[in-house]
Amino acid sequence: MISRFTLYRWSCCTLLALLPMSSLAQTDAFNPGFSGTLSINAGWSQNQSQSSTHDDNASTASLDDEGERIAQAAPFILGRLQYSFGNTLIYLGNSEDQITQAQFQAELGVSQKITKNLVATGALFGNLPGMDEVWEDPYLTNQDRETTDQRVSGGRLSLDFNAPFPVSVKYAYATSDIEQDDIGLSLSLSPVQREQLARDSQYYRFGTELTFPLHPSLVLAPALYYTVRDAKGDAHDFEQFSAQLSVILSLRQHSITTTIRNSSSAFDKENPVFNQKQDQDTVGVFSVYSYQQLFGWQGTQLHVMAGYQKQDSDINFYDSENTFLSTGISYSF
DSSP, rough: GGGGOSGGGGGSSSSOOOOHHHHHHHHHHHHHEEEEEEEEEEEEEEEEETTTTOOOGSSSSOTTTOEEEEEEEEEEEEEEEEESSEEEEEEEOOOHHHHTTTOOOOOEEEEEETTTTEEEEEEEOOOOOSSSEEOOOOOOSSSOOOOOOEEEEEEEEEEOOSSSSEEEEEEEEEEEESSSSOTTTTTTOOOOHHTTTTTEEEEEEEEEEEEEEEEETTEEEEEEEEEEEEESSGGOOOEEEEEEEEEEEEEEEEEEEEEEEEEEEESSSSSSTHHHHHHHHEEEEEEEEEEESGGGOTTTEEEEEEEEEEEEEESGOOOOOEEEEEEEEEEEE
């Protein structure tokens, strides 16, 4: 469930990693040698969405229903390992800027310091087989729906400029493939209409982020993103514009990063089941709090993550609401 609280579908991977921002603030990630973070956590989530594949949400009585409200709690372990050659850094896990935006995706990446003020990063990501599921036919009513695997993979590139103030330019590409896509099979649809609903997709995302240090303890980081989904069925094609603002506050051993994001998605074609487009707006907020040197132990952090996201679609079936809360202790070396 934790992997499903994301702002983009291609972020739904279950091998997670955490590198707190506060740990990066005190060390240079390019210092030669091994370094990493291990984090033990407990999380709670509550969501209401027809896409939730929890057993309690298997049956739906109506396509106007938004799904059952599901609450879950579970422990989870996060981690990251990296090795630096001085100007080149290889890592397995997650980048801290992804975590602070609730994007829990496993990555194998390389960062290269090109100049003192320019760093390039390239990374590959993907989910583990059997760990991300969708409904074979989400439109099946009054019967238990069956799940099928969703395979997600892709890569991302970023350029980080550190002068005169930090600027990041990003590009990401991902594919999503449904193993057994029977969407609409339970309805009286023509072959052409069913083809319009096919969910295999390619995603393209472009983004830019700015960082404005207003005070040694306060940083503002606005960002803009443009995302395109090119689906096999054109009823799922969309263009999405997103704006977000991150506020980073640090004081001695305490740090907190809060990110607010608003997205608007415009779909190309009508969904033949509902005879209208799935246009939707999404608003979300995600916060990470860290406390350094817990009980005076060097390299330890106490952290709390919390998030909320609401998606309002022109088609009620695609409305969703998610709440997430976790706490844990991490050790950085």
